Amino acid sequence: MSLLLLLVLLTFSKCKKDSDVAKINSSSNAIESEISAVAASGSSRTLTVTKAAKDEGFSYKVYADLGTSSDTQSQPTASTVKIFENGVEIGPAHSLHSDIRTLGKGRFSHWSGSLYFSTSDNSDPRTNGRTYTYTIDGTSSVVKPPQVADPVVPVTPPSSSSSAIIGYASVDGKTTGGLGGNTIIATTLAQLKSATESNSPLIIKVSGKITGTGFINVKSNKTILGLSGSSMEGVSLMIYGTSNIIIQNMTIKNVVTYSNIIIKEGAHHIWVDHCDLSSDRNHGWDYYDGLLDVGKRADYISLSWNRLHDSHIPMLIGFGDQNTDDTGHLRTTVYNNYFYNVSERQPSTRFGYMHCFNNYLSNGSGYGIGVTMGATVRTDNNYFENQSVPIYTEYNAKPGYVSGANTNIYKGSGANRISTSASDWVPSYEYKSVLIPAANVPAVVSAGAGATLSI
Structure with missing residues (x-):
């Protein structure tokens, strides 16, 4: 040998x-x-x-x-x-x-x-x-080998369908998007801008590849659905002070100056689901902004089944230590998301209340979930793989508070750096019936996250 x-x-x-x-x-x-x-x-x-x-x-x-x-x-x-x-x-x-x-x-x-x-x-x-x-003999039909007993707890994986919202986007009101409005198909940037900036409820289906620069304002009561194979490059979706918006199945990449999707200025009841968001890590930390960011008193947000990759700073909730008026806002649920080939902010949060469950954080070169400026974060059944610092509270002016850290799996990762006593906070909405065992998260989330819906 x-x-x-x-x-x-x-x-x-x-x-x-x-x-x-x-x-x-x-x-x-x-x-x-x-x-x-x-x-x-x-x-x-x-x-x-x-x-x-x-x-x-x-x-x-x-x-x-x-x-x-x-x-x-x-x-x-x-x-x-x-x-x-x-x-x-x-x-x-x-x-x-x-x-x-x-x-x-x-x-x-x-x-x-x-x-x-x-x-x-x-x-x-x-x-x-x-x-x-x-x-090795050119055979294209193979006999499937016997399955080896799997150490993962057997479960029926939750559906990755779009039928129900979990978390804060369904608290103190509902998020229905453009339900009841007309359905239109947008194939150009001009058509998409016209539809999203309309004051009427609309269901907007995005078809083909749309390219451009800058951002599109998304007005209230809109559903934006990416049809299979569609994509948008260079253009941000900005949700600025509006409400009742659903964004699903969108592939958005390489947006300069703005985040791929940004939710701010008191926007509320927003659901971003099954999107594929990316840039790259070749241009340095300051070339691109984040992929999916929430701040400036935004509230009642659910971010689910998204694939966030090839970014130094994919998700930020709370834009600065100086934004103390975010206290009492930024209530956000982050679940079943797949972060990979990123550096940090998976996500990072300040001031608000954030619930992170069943997320798969793979091969991040910095910290995973950041909890600072008095933010309170509940973690449930997340899977950290090859993360330098899975949960980190110490890098801004003051730390935040964490509960549920012992429910996660930490594979090939460093130690958490949590400098505050364990919190006992748990969100009031029901979610435990849809929890995936942490050991099953990599398989279920990597297969279901991203623009995988058949629209």
Whole structure:
């Protein structure tokens, strides 16, 4: 085994793909500990991916002998490996490593003796609960291997449908959006602006790709629904002092100067659900603002099933230590959201009352949930993975208060930095009937969050 591992190391040190030298652990003991067991099952074989190594972006690396020739610089399509996720083939094979890392969505490469791959939805294969198999003989129909007993508590995952609002957007009033108004379809920026700035109740369906700069004012009594495949780039949705607004299934990215969605100036009864919000972390901290921000006395907000990624500062609730008039406002429920490839603010809050449950915070380079300036935060069954400081109270002028910290899972994360006594606050609305066990959060939330609704 030692001789084989030495040969693998020498091979990796000389091979490139997409001008990227493969990075491996030079310790043979470390590699042996990370090799995934491969078990034959008829013409298909099972990849045990629980010890796969994180590569970069959406890419994971499995060190294993797959039993067939792999791609090389001189033979870039030599491998006959096909990969299956729960019995469904993913791909394409022979992908560039840069595409696996930045695009993912099932792309993989069997390269110089190792497998670089991404899952179909860019979730973490080590925790998403799915089975990964492969064939080497060109077979496209595989026998699904027997399921290994799952340590996760069996539950029926909650529906990610849009039928009901949970939390503060349904307290002291209702959030119905444009219910009762006409339905229109917006395919251009001008059409979308005209509809959102109308004083009439409207259900606005966004179709295709809309690009531009600046922001759109969203007036009261509006529902904005992104149709499947739609997106908006460079343009912010600003909810400024208005109320009764629902935003669902929108994909918004790369907004400069403004947050992708911003809720402020006393806006209330707002529900943002199943949106995909992103920018990038290549331009530095000051180039983009946040992805989904709430402040300036906004109130009765629910933020659910959103995918927030590729941002240094994705979610802020309470804009500054000087905004003491936010006290008694900023009541916000944050649930079933997926934060990844971010730095901090997952979210950060000041002054108000915030309830965070069933959120999946993956691979944040700074703090996860920030609680400062006397804010009170309840956490329930969140899953922190590879977070430097999962819950942090000490970084602004004064700390806030936290309850429920012991209900969360902290995997590969540092210690919480909570400098105040544990709070006993629990929100008054009912939510416990829809709680997911914390161990199930990564699989359920990574599969259901984002613009996944069939509209």
